[in-house]
Amino acid sequence: SMTIRDLARALYSDMGRVSKDMRDEIDNLEATKVYDPFFGTTTSASHMCLIEVDPETYKVEIKRYIVVEDCGRVINPLIADGQAHGGVAQGIGVALMEEVIHDKTGQVLTASLVDYVVPSAVEIPSIDVVHVEAELPGTVGGFRGLGEGGTIGAPACIANAISDALSPLGIEIMEIPATPERLFRLVEAAKAD
Numbered sequence: 274s275m276t277i278r279d280l281a282r283a284l285y286s287d288m289g290r291v292s293k294d295m296r297d298e299i300d301n302l303e304a305t306k307v308y309d310p311f312f313g314t315t316t317s318a319s320h321m322c323l324i325e326v327d328p329e330t331y332k333v334e335i336k337r338y339i340v341v342e343d344c345g346r347v348i349n350p351l352i353a354d355g356q357a358h359g360g361v362a363q364g365i366g367v368a369l370m371e372e373v374i375h376d377k378t379g380q381v382l383t384a385s386l387v388d389y390v391v392p393s394a395v396e397i398p399s400i401d402v403v404h405v406e407a408e409l410p411g412t413v414g415g416f417r418g419l420g421e422g423g424t425i426g427a428p429a430c431i432a433n434a435i436s437d438a439l440s441p442l443g444i445e446i447m448e449i450p451a452t453p454e455r456l457f458r459l460v461e462a463a464k465a466d
Contacts, residue, residue, distance in 0.1 A: 277304045314412055318342040318422030320361075320430035326438050331453035331460070333369055333435060335398040340423060343405040345416035350404070353419055357402045360423020366392045367424070368431035370450050439463075 275283075323337040340357055347353045370390040374382045383389040408415030432446040435456070439446075442463040448455065 308413055314409070314417040316342050316344045316417050316419050316422035318357075318426045320423075320426040322430050322434050324431065324434040324438060326435060326456065331456040333431070333451060333453075333456070335365065335396075335431070337401075338398050339401045339403070340426065341403040341405060342419065342422045343407050343417075344419040344422070345408050345412060346406055346414060347404050348414075348416060353404060354402050356419040357423050358397075358400050360420040360425075361400050361427045362392055362397045363424045364427020365397060365431065366390075366450075368428040368449050368451060369396070370452065372450050372452075 319341045321339045322335055325334045325336055326332075327334070338361060340361055342353075342357055344353060344356075370392060372383065373389070376382055409417060428449055432449055432451060435451050436444065436446045439456075439460070442460060443466075444459050444463050446459075
């Protein structure tokens with residue numbers, strides 16, 4: 274027996290050692306392995322945030338953000354934290370600012386970053402990340418993906434926190450982004466009832 278590497282070296286690099294008849298029969302040397310995990314490799318995550326809604330401007334400020342992710346075995350803690358931070362930052366954009374707006378004729382009104390608002394470092398709070406390292410059976414190396422835990426959980430977490438903050442008025446957030454204008458309209462409608 275021999276490794277694929279040794280076989281490749283023997284056939285392609287050390288051609289003098291292999292008979293000409295054998296070399297003529299071999300067009301290509303290929304090794305294939307397919308990995309299709311039964312359970313998938315998506316990260317599980319739980320999010321919690323503390324927000325404040327300014328009663329005059331209706332701007333939402335995230336005071337504290339915590340995400341607990343299970344990406345399986347953490348290979349590089351700094352990269353893992355960065356993935357979680359990036360995912361949460363994207364989720365904050367979805368929850369509070371990012372929106373494609375069309376006019377009555379279907380023309381996109383938010384076609385550039387002048388009009389399509391994305392979060393900057395100012396809007397992204399310090400994010401506490403806790404990693405739970407539960408290895409999923411059937412995955413290579415015991416690890417999974419990482420970034421999607423932030424992008425999926427953050428919008429729901431923030432919308433629910435806003436709903437909780439505005440619950441004395443009977444307001445539930447049913448549409449995101451929860452822009453100051455939308456929050457103003459919801460509060461005014463609740464006061465009018």
